[in-house]
Amino acid sequence: xxxxxxxxxxxxxxxxxxxxxxxxxxxxxxxxxxxxxxxxxxxxxxxxxxxxxxxxxxxxxxxxxxxxxxxxxxxxxxxxxxxxxxxxxxxxxxxxxxxxxxxxxxxxxxxxxxxxxxxxxxxxxxxxxxxxxxxxxxxxxxxxxxxxxxxxxxxxxxxxxxxxxxxxxxxxxxxxxxxxxxxxxxxxxxxxxxxxxxxxxxxxxxxxxxxxxxxxxxxxxxxxxxxxxxxx
Amino acid sequence: xxxxxxxxxxxxxxxxxxxxxxxxxxxxxxxxxxxxxxxxxxxxxxxxxxxxxxxxxxxx
Numbered sequence: 001x002x003x004x005x006x007x008x009x010x011x012x013x014x015x016x017x018x019x020x021x022x023x024x025x026x027x028x029x030x031x032x033x034x035x036x037x038x039x040x041x042x043x044x045x046x047x048x049x050x051x052x053x054x055x056x057x058x059x060x061x062x063x064x065x066x067x068x069x070x071x072x073x074x075x076x077x078x079x080x081x082x083x084x085x086x087x088x089x090x091x092x093x094x095x096x097x098x099x100x101x102x103x104x105x106x107x108x109x110x111x112x113x114x115x116x117x118x119x120x121x122x123x124x125x126x127x128x129x130x131x132x133x134x135x136x137x138x139x140x141x142x143x144x145x146x147x148x149x150x151x152x153x154x155x156x157x158x159x160x161x162x163x164x165x166x167x168x169x170x171x172x173x174x175x176x177x178x179x180x181x182x183x184x185x186x187x188x189x190x191x192x193x194x195x196x197x198x199x200x201x202x203x204x205x206x207x208x209x210x211x212x213x214x215x216x217x218x219x220x221x222x223x224x225x226x227x228x229x230x231x232x
Numbered sequence: 233x234x235x236x237x238x239x240x241x242x243x244x245x246x247x248x249x250x251x252x253x254x255x256x257x258x259x260x261x262x263x264x265x266x267x268x269x270x271x272x273x274x275x276x277x278x279x280x281x282x283x284x285x286x287x288x289x290x291x292x
Contacts, residue, residue: 001245002253005253005256005257006256006257009257024282024286028286029282029286032282032286064273064275064278065275065279066278067279073282077280077282077283077286079279080268080279080280080282080283080284083264083267084264084268084283087261087265087268088261088265089261090258090261090264091258091262093253093257094254094255094258096243097243097245097250097257098250100243101243102241120287123288124288129286129288130285130288130290132291132292136292139272139292142290143270145290146289206285210286210287210288229243229244
């Protein structure tokens with residue numbers, strides 16, 4: 001029984017990950033490649049580079065494995081999306097089984113929308129999707145803020161959607177807003193070299209592709225779990 | 233019509249099965265998302281680089 005639920009999620013992640021890889025290749029990845037041409041470590045700024053690590057970095061990019069541009073890099077990005085899709089679908093599945101209601105693709109669509117809000121849309125209010133070479137604050141601080149925002153957003157949305165009374169729903173709304181009242185870590189100066197037009201395009205295209213991915217992922221997860229558990 | 237009926241029906245799982253499935257899916261899902269999106273390993277970073285940027289994980 002549990003195996004079927006996990007399998008359903010992995011299947012949904014595989015399909016949605018493959019879909020989003022195509023969309024990204026058309027719309028998102030070209031912008032990343034274009035930005036890398038501008039990627040040069042400005043003195044004193046925390047920009048990042050793939051060719052050599054600056055002293056600000058906790059890890060060294062130079063010594064580690066680096067995929068070659070072309071087929072290898074594209075293939076690994078597709079693999080990344082598929083594994084990420086499976087991971088996100090498993091989190092949706094966890095929400096569905098905790099909720100305990102029968103699912104189908106329509107309900108899955110709503111779960112997918114909630115996943116998009118929690119993992120992409122609401123965190124983007126503090127940390128907009130970023131191209132390589134853009135100025136950014138310390139990584140650990142941003143990751144911490146991101147994880148807390150995802151947790152607060154998912155928990156807040158669950159309270160709003162599933163609470164039996166209004167005080168709890170208001171608590172959910174408060175949870176959603178706390179990370180943004182605290183504020184995400186930001187660089188002290190805007191010193192990135194990426195053109196604003198490229199950055200603006202990237203924010204729009206990456207959010208739209210992520211949104212479509214999440215809707216598809218949610219619908220597939222709802223459908224596969226509904227079907228998988230129906231057959232007994 | 234079957235779908236509107238389903239919306240108010242429970243999953244055909246016992247309470248223990250539900251909790252076990254929730255824990256298993258949440259742990260495995262978090263592990264995968266953490267590994268791909270957040271793990272602070274240079275190799276993982278380079279492999280997942282374009283995906284991390286495209287999904288707006290904090291990167292670098």
